[in-house]
Amino acid sequence: MNRLIIVIELCAALLAGAVSPAKAAENMSYTIAVIPSVPTVTMHTQWTPLLEWLTQKTGIRFSLKLFERMADFEREIGEGNPDFIFASPIQTVVAHQTHQYIPLVRGGKAIAIGVFVRKDSPFRTLDDLSGETISFVGNKNLCSVFVRHMLAKREPPLIFASNYAGSTRNVIKSVLLGKSSAGAVFIPELERELEANREQLRSVIETPKIAPHPLSAHPRVPFNVRERVKSALLELASLKNGAELLRTVRLPSPVAADYKNDYQSLELIDIRELTDWGR
Template identity: 40%
Template sequence: MSGIKAKLHCLAFAFVMMATLPCQASASEKVYSLAVVPNLPAVTLHKNWTPVVDYLYRQAGVKIELKLYDKITTFLEEAKGDDVDFVYAAPNMFYLAYQKQKYIPLVRGSNMLRGQVFVRKDSPYSQVKDLKGKTIAIVGPKNVCSVITRQALLSGQQIDFNVSFSGSTINVAKSVLVGKADAGATLDSSMIDDFPEMQKEFRVLMKTQEVAPHPLAAHPRVPKKVRDAVTTALLSLGGTEQGRKMLKAVKLDTPVRADFQRDYAFFARVDFDLLDKQQPK
């Protein structure tokens, strides 16, 4: 009997070990975090990004957990900290995080960004200099369109003006239309793509230089083989119709390899302290 009992004990032990192996493998699997800028509601970002991170796991074997935020300030604090492995941010926010953590940009979309300043068609203002001391409506203080247009106006054109934060592109346009603001500043692509019917109501006084769009970047501690696997997988995702839809949803349309010096060194010339001091009047 003792021999039979011993065999039964061995079988039971082997069964327990086999049952726990998948859990142990799952527990030991490295999970990377991806902080996503809150440019849309968290529920929308989760819906848009989940197919992409699931694809990266299937295609590249890289397990990624999304980190979503309700405030840009919270996102920036975490991106500047040491707990985020991957980050997807507006170019100006990426640069601020890069200064702290030296993130390596991996992939970005091909559609360049450019700010514009516009007035109503019947406005008496015909050039940017005419907006000195006037009120310009912008989406918010940290949006990329706000940063690049205000930088161009304050440093390039060297004019002082008042700002009004409107919260969205459509609200900027409405503020100009109803006369609450003398001019508006948005991304030119936002007006073209989202509100083409409103373009006929405005005259553009100035356009900024183009800047590269939001990158997906990795913390330097992420192993190179993991960074390369993510890059290759995202670049290949554009090869199918379904993949292109997934990339469009997260604004990585027609992805290309990103390069810090080529794409984001521009922001070293931006006076962020000056912009932070400019408050609505």
């Protein structure tokens, strides 16, 4: 009888000290690494309110990892260090291939890229741009990588010179000033340009639409944590001020992301060759 009591007391003590998976998640801190797009001070200001809300909603603590250089961000992805990453579709493909990162949510609107010229330009088709200069934001920019891959794989491949202008505005200026024969930018960004400038441009082609940047999780992050983060972000869009928080971090009108449907087709791109990955 005494032995039975001891066993019962021992089991009770173990149960009292046990921590549920949900409670364990609350006691952990997960890193979220964000693609560098603006100065780190600005990114901190943009992302901190969202992460504070996520912590309050889920009980899970998050640590923000920011980078000044794209190469450092890509190196972190390559090493699989961050628990969560907010990365471009191209970087998401590499993250999935190397460490099986799982896309959770993405912005709800897929976007196309436009290749455009001056309205008074003689260039009417892609073939007309053979041997000409095309401006892009940068060699690692999704718009640039997608278009350069597309032009290299068409029949016959388009031979052209690339100019990396550093920003969407500079790409447009380069075309307007005649420094480049054509430019390639995302359609929504072109639509935000001054009407007076847009009226001087003419579209040559628009690419198929691409799913935007997702928030992805490393598979070591427990399933229940991934699901709580995903559900919280999807819920946030319907709350007061939630849409603005999400728009600020480039997750407008979020929807559930799916690697196979949204990003797997990008595996055809020679990402490391076109982007000088990690350099």
